[in-house]
Amino acid sequence: MVLTAKNIKKIYNDKVVLRDVSETVGSGKILYLKGESGAGKTTFLRIIMGLEKYDSGELFFSKENGDKAGDISIGASFQEDRLCEDINAFTNIKIANPGVKDKDIASDIERILPGLDDKKTVSKMSGGMRKRISIIRACISERDLYILDEPFTGLDKDNIQRVAEYIKEKTGNGILIMTGHNDDLPDIFGDIIELQL
Known part of the structure; x- marks a missing residue:
C-alpha cells in the first residue's frame, strides 16, 4: 500500500493552513508530521482520513503494483481520546476491534497499563491512562494505515518508552503516520520520513 499526497492545499476563512504539501509513504514506513501547534498537522490527518476536503x-x-487501492482500513488515535466514558478499558477496545480475541486485548492492556482495575470506568482514569487505551484501540488490529495524533503527549518518560515499543511492534506492516512538536519522537522508531508543516 502506498499513500501519495501531491501539492495539497487547504484554506480556512481566507487563511492558508496547508500549502503545497507533498509526500509519498508505503507500507512498513513511518511518516512523522512535525511542527508547532496550528501548523496544520491535525488538518492534514483529517484530509488523509477523508474527514476534511482539501482545496x-x-x-x-x-x-504496490500501481493499481488503485480499494477500501483502506484505518486505526486512529486523536488528541482527544474519544473513549466511551461509562465503560472500562477492555470494552472500549473491544467495541472498535470486535475480531480481536479477548485474551489478546487483556494482554495488551496489561502490557501498556499494568495492574489496571478491570472494573474501573474510563471516566475515572487520568489523561495519560486514557491516551494509552486510545493507542491500544487504534493499534491492536492489523490495518493498512495507523494515524496517531500526538501519541506521547501527557505521558512520562517510562510510559513513552513502553508505548513507543508497542506502537512500533503493532504497526510494522502498515503505514504509520504520527504527529508531534518538532524533535519529540522517541529514538526507537529509527529511520522515518519527516515532514515539517
Missing part, C-alpha cells in the same frame, strides 16, 4: 492537489492510495 487543491491530489491525495490517493495505491497498491
Whole structure:
C-alpha cells in the first residue's frame, strides 16, 4: 500500500493552513508530521482520513503494483481520546476491534497499563491512562494505515518508552503516520520520513 499526497492545499476563512504539501509513504514506513501547534498537522490527518476536503492537489492510495487501492482500513488515535466514558478499558477496545480475541486485548492492556482495575470506568482514569487505551484501540488490529495524533503527549518518560515499543511492534506492516512538536519522537522508531508543516 502506498499513500501519495501531491501539492495539497487547504484554506480556512481566507487563511492558508496547508500549502503545497507533498509526500509519498508505503507500507512498513513511518511518516512523522512535525511542527508547532496550528501548523496544520491535525488538518492534514483529517484530509488523509477523508474527514476534511482539501482545496487543491491530489491525495490517493495505491497498491504496490500501481493499481488503485480499494477500501483502506484505518486505526486512529486523536488528541482527544474519544473513549466511551461509562465503560472500562477492555470494552472500549473491544467495541472498535470486535475480531480481536479477548485474551489478546487483556494482554495488551496489561502490557501498556499494568495492574489496571478491570472494573474501573474510563471516566475515572487520568489523561495519560486514557491516551494509552486510545493507542491500544487504534493499534491492536492489523490495518493498512495507523494515524496517531500526538501519541506521547501527557505521558512520562517510562510510559513513552513502553508505548513507543508497542506502537512500533503493532504497526510494522502498515503505514504509520504520527504527529508531534518538532524533535519529540522517541529514538526507537529509527529511520522515518519527516515532514515539517
